[in-house]
Amino acid sequence: GWKMENILDEEIKVIKGMVGPEDLVICALSGGVDSTVAATLVHRAIGDRLHCVFVDNGLLRYKERERVIETFERDLHLPVTCVDASERFLSELKGVVDPEMKRKIIGKEFISIFDTFAHNLEEKLEKKPAYLVQGTLYPDVIESCPPPGSGRTHSHTIKSHHNVGGLPKDMKLKLIEPLKLLFKDEVRQLGRILNVPEAFLKRHPFPGPGLAVRVLGDVTQGNALDILRQVDEIFIQSIKDAGLYDTIWQAFAVFLPVRSVGVQGDQRTHSHVVALRAVTSQDGMTADWYYFEHKFLDDVARKICNSVRGVNRVVQDITSKPPSTIEWE
Numbered sequence: 356g357w358k359m360e361n362i363l364d365e366e367i368k369v370i371k372g373m374v375g376p377e378d379l380v381i382c383a384l385s386g387g388v389d390s391t392v393a394a395t396l397v398h399r400a401i402g403d404r405l406h407c408v409f410v411d412n413g414l415l416r417y418k419e420r421e422r423v424i425e426t427f428e429r430d431l432h433l434p435v436t437c438v439d440a441s442e443r444f445l446s447e448l449k450g451v452v453d454p455e456m457k458r459k460i461i462g463k464e465f466i467s468i469f470d471t472f473a474h475n476l477e478e479k480l481e482k483k484p485a486y487l488v489q490g491t492l493y494p495d496v497i498e499s500c501p502p503p504g505s506g507r508t509h510s511h512t513i514k515s516h517h518n519v520g521g522l523p524k525d526m527k528l529k530l531i532e533p534l535k536l537l538f539k540d541e542v543r544q545l546g547r548i549l550n551v552p553e554a555f556l557k558r559h560p561f562p563g564p565g566l567a568v569r570v571l572g573d574v575t576q577g578n579a580l581d582i583l584r585q586v587d588e589i590f591i592q593s594i595k596d597a598g599l600y601d602t603i604w605q606a607f608a609v610f611l612p613v614r615s616v617g618v619q620g621d622q623r624t625h626s627h628v629v630a631l632r633a634v635t636s637q638d639g640m641t642a643d644w645y646y647f648e649h650k651f652l653d654d655v656a657r658k659i660c661n662s663v664r665g666v667n668r669v670v671q672d673i674t675s676k677p678p679s680t681i682e683w684e
């Protein structure tokens with residue numbers, strides 16, 4: 356509504372006043388709603404002084420890179436450099452099974468790649484980037500201290516944010532955080548005004564470490580990532596076809612590092628087990644597992660075993676949070 360239009364105009368004015376005509380501004384796009392809306396807003400204000408980067412860490416979902424790049428370029432006209440760093444990430448992750456270690460490695464690699472992007476830009480344009488855009492939301496910042504006069508209270512449950520912190524330290528970048536007084540639903544409203552496609556704004560949350568925390572154990576084992584991408588895509592597409600996507604908070608598949616015996620045709624198989632996870636939630640802090648109809652589950656399981664080589668068994672996760680977490684790692 357008009358309130359969001361005003362907030363947008365106000366933000367654009369502030370950013371225009373802040374960023375000088377010669378200043379470089381950089382931004383890392385994750386493919387998520389927050390960084391996309393933040394970058395689109397800043398681009399509205401300062402045009403091609405904004406330079407975005409999207410890192411393919413090799414842990415993205417089926418066709419994810421192509422899909423988000425298409426949205427950035429075709430729908431939003433955002434200038435974005437795509438860095439394919441899959442090999443680097445995967446070689447660092449080889450043999451690593453501890454979930455927190457995976458996160459640490461991924462975080463460290465990301466910073467190093469972002470650093471290189473910034474330095475390359477500096478060399479090419481012969482000046483240092485001055486600002487960094489981040490899609491920080493209000494719930495990410497209130498935990499410590501609500502901005503005075505923001506009118507916000509602590510009524511929302513706060514999740515410790517995995518993505519905050521850890522960006523190039525030696526560059527002395529000033530932060531631009533145009534969403535830092537907004538809640539998620541307000542960011543979506545802003546996104547709508549900025550022509551971010553509706554389907555993009557409604558995407559389920561996706562963790563920064565990506566499929567690394569959905570392949571249990573070593574992410575580089577066999578063709579685990581490839582199998583997981585296919586299974587996940589079938590599951591998500593079936594959920595969309597059934598019209599259930601928007602009522603579910605998050606849905607995804609998990610690759611289990613075990614094999615079980617099955618029979619396909621007249622062949623005995625010894626193949627992988629995959630798990631399906633779908634939950635409803637308000638904020639990710641607590642969650643309930645989602646009740647699919649039996650017919651839906653039956654169709655999905657058949658489709659997966661019929662079309663994904665190397666999978667002969669599908670199970671569903673029927674635990675809520677607590678005692679489980681949403682992700683398996």
Ligand code: XMP
Binds near residue numbers: 561562564680
């Ligand atoms: P859990 O598994 O803790 O997840 O119940 C709660 C929400 O947080 C997401 N999640 C992450 N997001 N980096 C992220 O950016 C992470 O390391 C991470 N771990 C979990 C999860 O997908 C869910 O939405």
